[in-house]
Amino acid sequence: MENRGKLYVIGNGPGDISLTAPKAADVIKNADLICGYKPYVEQITPLINARTEVFTNGMTGEMERVQVALEHCAKGLKVALVCGGDASLYSMASLVFELSEDVDAIEIIPGITSALSASAKLGAPVSDDMVILSMSDLLTPWELIRKRIDAVNIGDFVCAIYNPRSRKRTTQLPYAVEKFMTARGDLPCGWVKNCDREDEQICVTTLRQLDFEQIDMSTVVIVGSTKTFIKSGKMVSPRGYTEKYST
Known part of the structure; x- marks a missing residue:
């Protein structure tokens, strides 16, 4: 055989x-x-x-x-x-x-996947419904990515962003951030570069304070929803337990 x-x-x-x-x-x-x-x-x-x-x-x-x-x-x-x-x-x-x-x-x-590994470094930002979105238009047309950014706002999703910025592709992430801020305000966000590697870098901030120059293709950016908050330097997106079960 x-x-x-x-x-x-x-x-x-x-x-x-x-x-x-x-x-x-x-x-x-x-x-x-x-x-x-x-x-x-x-x-x-x-x-x-x-x-x-x-x-x-x-x-x-x-x-x-x-x-x-x-x-x-x-x-x-x-x-x-x-x-x-x-x-x-x-x-x-x-x-x-x-x-x-x-x-x-x-x-x-x-x-x-990097979204989950980065989430663990940033706190608990993906405990609620989330979207994973790539900013790379190499295989996906930019017009379609723009529609998906709008859909994230409509659903008030937490959003993990892959391939956020490269040497040649520098405008997509600022576009997404502007759209998020216009629709939902200055949301908590964070990024992890080289996650779980020797030269790992971690930052928790807000959209308004996001430094695009620190972000590259080895970085995952996580943008919170309107329910996400920062506690002692960690992002937290409540699942809803305390609201439902608190006495």
Whole structure:
């Protein structure tokens, strides 16, 4: 009987290897091939077996990574496609399913996404309904992103912002902040740069005081709702327990 391969699409977590899920770590240790964006693979290097083949490439190499992973899976190998954070959120899982001719050979292993890791650093800002929104217009038209910003205001959602600002793309985050302030006022917000890494930076502030120059592609920004408040330097978005059950 032909040996059937397996393709595991793995979220390696926010940066600290101790936050990689145990199941993901086991798969990495036992894989025949590791594929991934080079910085993400470097984060999990201590887990990689010496006998394991490794394929890495750079930015915009997503299609090649997935194709290499699928080709080796079809040969009967156990392949781990390593993604940053979670395997699905703004990541590779959907592309794998789009390109695969054998979806039964695919298993998705989730990871801690940056919105949740950053939330833990900032306090408890995502305890209520929230939206995760990317400011990158590389794959999503800016006109659609603008509509989604308006929808965040309509629903008074907490909003975690990914890809907030790059060297070339500097206007989208200020646009979103202006829209949030116009609709809902000077909301509490915070950002975490290089979350769970050695050079981590954390800031809790308000929209009016937000310093855009401190924010880059390695930063997650979390904007509160009108219910969010700052307590002793931490953001808190009440779930509603005290309001409902206080006597």
